[in-house]
Amino acid sequence: MIISTIGSHSALQLLYGAKQEKLKTKVYCLEGKEALYRRYPVAGEIITLSSYEDLLNLKPERDEIFIPHGTLITALGEKISEIPFKIFGNREGMIWEMQRKKNIKLLENAGIRTPKTFSPNEIKSLSIVKFPGAKGGAGYFLCSSSDEFEEKLSEILSSKTITEEDAKTTQIQEYITGVTMYPHYFHSLIYDRVEMLGIDRRYETNADALGRLSQNQTAINPSYKVVGNQPLIARESLLPQILDYGDRLITASQKLFPPGLIGPFCIEMAITPEEIVAFEFTSRIVAGTSLYISGSPYSKFLFGDEMSMARRIARELKMAMGQKRLEEFLS
Ligand SMILES: Nc1ncnc2c1ncn2[C@@H]1O[C@H](COP(=O)(O)OP(=O)(O)O)[C@@H](O)[C@H]1O
Ligand SMILES: [Mg+2]
Structure with a gap:
């Protein structure tokens, strides 16, 4: 192989x-x-x-x-x-990941708490405005009213950060004031289970740099370009819900696009004092897994070995081949 x-x-x-x-x-x-x-x-x-x-x-x-x-x-x-x-995994899952509407639909179908979405005339509280395909958030902005939305939208249109076409497919979401967390899940067909192998926190610029400024200096629009990842261990009492979100996402994916997600996936979440809110899912390996080449605390509990996400993928494929089931894992 x-x-x-x-x-x-x-x-x-x-x-x-x-x-x-x-x-x-x-x-x-x-x-x-x-x-x-x-x-x-x-x-x-x-x-x-x-x-x-x-x-x-x-x-x-x-x-x-x-x-x-x-x-x-x-x-x-x-x-x-x-x-x-x-391809290892279900390529249909990647199409669901790419389209913002489908992405949120899968999370909603899984019964996972997602941010409320608004149309431009419904904005009454702090909201984040996203554009299609703008990975890393070029042009994303925050606003708290419909007037502020119109004002900032015309500003970024004139700066040509986004096109008129992008502006037609904005996604406006309730801004979640929480700590972001990106758990790395793996749906194993061999063991018929969802494993959680590690968690990272994305280091996003300039959003993560704004905390170094005093409040009266922060009239700067945040952007969310990922520049690196930091390891994170979740408070143990949060784990049951984090694991439950992973299980639910798989069940929902199996209904919406059978055979559903296979192998690595991620749920991008923010944790507030009250709840865990998910704003996006990823249908394949995320870059933050590279923190754990020698394994993470969670992969140690499961395998007692140096099990990175990449090695986990290779192990699953080898076992699938051994059981003559390889076709089930590919698309
Ligand atoms: N509803 C939200 N509330 C607060 N922060 C958010 C929200 N949605 C996204 N973010 C922040 O913006 C970043 C990028 O948003 P995301 O929806 O993941 O889009 P993409 O990855 O396609 O750029 C996230 O990693 C997170 O830091
Ligand atoms: Mg994202």
């Missing part, structure tokens, strides 16, 4: 984890990005692409399994459906 992926996001972890499980590895890099994968020798083979669209015309090897991550989604969008590789 050959494990392949695109050279960015969590590729170093993915290839290293596959190697730990004694699988062959291959990385597809944009021209000029190979250097990193030569410096860290985790890829058995490096293939150069002139654009990510080249992936649509490649002929994968017979025993090659491609592991999708965030870059694939941003680079190809809905063209993911056409990629000629066997």
